[in-house]
Amino acid sequence: MRQSDDISLIEQGPIGIFDSGYGGLTILREIRNHLPQYDYLYLGDNARAPYGNRSFELVYKFTLQSVKALFDRGCSLVILACNTASAKALRSIQQRDLPIIDPSRRVLGIIRPTVEQLNLISSNGHVGILGTRGTIGSQSYELEAAKLQPDFKITGHACPMWVPLVENGEADSPGADYFVKKEIEALINDDPYIDSIILACTHYPLLLDKIKRFVPNDTRIVTQGRIVAGSLANYLQRHPEIDQRCSRHSQVAYLTTESADRFTQMASIFMEENIEASHIDL
Numbered sequence: 001m002r003q004s005d006d007i008s009l010i011e012q013g014p015i016g017i018f019d020s021g022y023g024g025l026t027i028l029r030e031i032r033n034h035l036p037q038y039d040y041l042y043l044g045d046n047a048r049a050p051y052g053n054r055s056f057e058l059v060y061k062f063t064l065q066s067v068k069a070l071f072d073r074g075c076s077l078v079i080l081a082c083n084t085a086s087a088k089a090l091r092s093i094q095q096r097d098l099p100i101i102d103p104s105r106r107v108l109g110i111i112r113p114t115v116e117q118l119n120l121i122s123s124n125g126h127v128g129i130l131g132t133r134g135t136i137g138s139q140s141y142e143l144e145a146a147k148l149q150p151d152f153k154i155t156g157h158a159c160p161m162w163v164p165l166v167e168n169g170e171a172d173s174p175g176a177d178y179f180v181k182k183e184i185e186a187l188i189n190d191d192p193y194i195d196s197i198i199l200a201c202t203h204y205p206l207l208l209d210k211i212k213r214f215v216p217n218d219t220r221i222v223t224q225g226r227i228v229a230g231s232l233a234n235y236l237q238r239h240p241e242i243d244q245r246c247s248r249h250s251q252v253a254y255l256t257t258e259s260a261d262r263f264t265q266m267a268s269i270f271m272e273e274n275i276e277a278s279h280i281d282l
């Protein structure tokens with residue numbers, strides 16, 4: 001056996017999951033259900049969230065710092081569980097930074113895997129996309145769809161108040177109703193034929209109960225967790241060289257750039273289990 005074939009000699013680490021704040025937990029939960037054997041290291045940049053209204057340069061800078069922090073802690077594979085970071089930072093990191101930092105590591109986003117499912121998501125080809133200003137303004141969904149499903153009509157609409165509601169623990173408050181109803185009505189007004197709405201921000205599933213109340217009954221609401229989990233499983237199968245660098249002890253650790261106590265409290269609610277977070281400075 002050649003040395004490089006001996007898996008015990010390969011340095012392994014957790015799969016990194018990154019989001020600006022709590023939203024990526026909705027992705028982590030589904031990934032863990034689907035692939036429980038792996039270790040995960042979650043990083044929420046809560047101190048600088050929300051990213052949604054920030055410039056391209058800042059989202060790129062913050063995301064790159066976060067990816068490097070996850071690499072420094074042993075991750076060979078990092079998932080940007082954040083549409084805003086996937087829209088604004090992924091391509092630059094993949095094309096410009098990874099070849100310099102370490103070409104053997106990988107950073108993946110969540111927009112393309114979602115768009116790859118469009119034909120399963122909608123029957124009439126009219127799809128609504130709700131996301132942050134950054135994601136909607138980047139037109140990333142329209143651009144990817146133009147390559148994969150050019151006949152689809154994609155209508156994007158930004159919901160700038162939704163992430164602050166989630167990050168501030170107001171997702172269940174009566175005040176959130178106003179903002180949820182307003183944005184859904186505006187989207188449907190833009191294309192009344194929409195048969196499916198993609199929640200293209202990982203924070204939005206935390207508003208799902210409210211969203212359901214204002215979306216017409218025959219409209220499908222699509223969250224990304226399962227899509228991303230399925231796509232990751234497929235990726236690991238196709239890339240054994242990355243898969244063998246991912247450790248498997250079913251452990252999850254949480255990092256936040258804000259207060260560890262607050263993250264511990266909020267994330268325990270979202271994950272429906274007791275978790276313990278640690279603070280890091282970026």
Ligand code: DGL
Pocket residue numbers: 019020021023024049050051052053081082083084085132135163200201202203
């Ligand atoms: N959860 C993120 C997303 O999917 C970003 C939210 C934000 O920080 O504005 O876009």
